[in-house]
Amino acid sequence: MPAFSQRFELALGQRKASGLNRQLSAIKDGNQARMSYNSNHWVNFSSNDYLGLAADKQLSGHFQRGIELYGNGSAASPLVTGFSPAHAELEEKLCGWLGYERAVLFSSGFSANQALLFSLLEKGDDLLQDKLNHASLIEAGILSPATMRRFHHNDAKHLGKLINAEQNTLVVTEGVFSMDGDQAPLIELDTLRSQNCWLVVDDAHGIGVLGEQGRGSCHAAGIKPDILVVTFGKAFGLCGAAILCDETTGDYLTQFARHHVYSTAIPPAQAYALTHAVDLISTQQWRRDKLLELSQYYDNQFKHCDEFVATNTPIKPLMIGDAQKTVELAQTARELGFWLTAIRPPTVAKGKARLRITLTANHSPEDISALANAITPMLTRN
């Protein structure tokens, strides 16, 4: 058996040889529409800051006020002394906004999803997940004691065939798929719910962006899943997550969700800022209007390319297919002043590599036409 460092070197070598190696860059202003690194400058089409709140001065003011009121860290896990009035206000705010009895806070969407599937499921339960669900959900499903099966992407008919009425079943989907920007058929999925078949929607990419007052994919579709996961690292411009549910499930998670019980609570100042982020999101409709306008502008600029995929969200994939070609295109775009992410296996399936372009309310139509002028000559015209 190879020693640890030999094993790691082998894996790193294989990753490099397959062209799938990734690199960290200490980017200045990565949370803004324009960013720089080593005196190079780019228009940033890679962040998930859909509403442009990550560097918003008004939100920074609330964060600073939160620090004045509550200090820096929470200093403990929630059931010890880490839960403050700021956390309680945030939970109440989320419940009122989204129409749930309880909200349970987590330090990331990844930990919320893991906690949810680990604590709710038992051996003998069925877990049915959309094939393209986020890594945090798929990994938690594999490690959970339940029997996990994956239904074809956005295929409610296939899901219907997998549901066993005798079995406790959790159906899990994203509201907006992070790498494709398409939306789950929530109305159809909702009809498959029953007393022992619960629907869970992870709306990391829909919350804030879709629905009246930014209440997300489920509100836009007119459904209320049994459990809703929202994350704060995208449209909220901060980080963290919450699971929204009924009273009993909230009590259960508070007792048994290990990522909640055994992990330091988010800083109270962050909870304070998040409460204000809900106000900004729900009252500043202009941010969603601007995104819609930019989205239509993007469609007009790119719809003549074979790689274009129409979406009703700010996530705009350009489907390239080959991983190496995708990396080369991203690199050329970078040299021309545009930062796009090359999404490759294992994040997406082999042969499905793409450029993932994301729009934010801080972009301008000129940013998009400049991008189109730079990269459409490298794409295929239909």
Ligand SMILES: Cc1ncc(COP(=O)(O)O)c(C=O)c1O
């Ligand atoms: C659908 C989905 N769920 C969960 C997460 C994880 O959220 P976080 O970044 O807060 O850990 C992500 C992150 O990209 C995501 O896309």
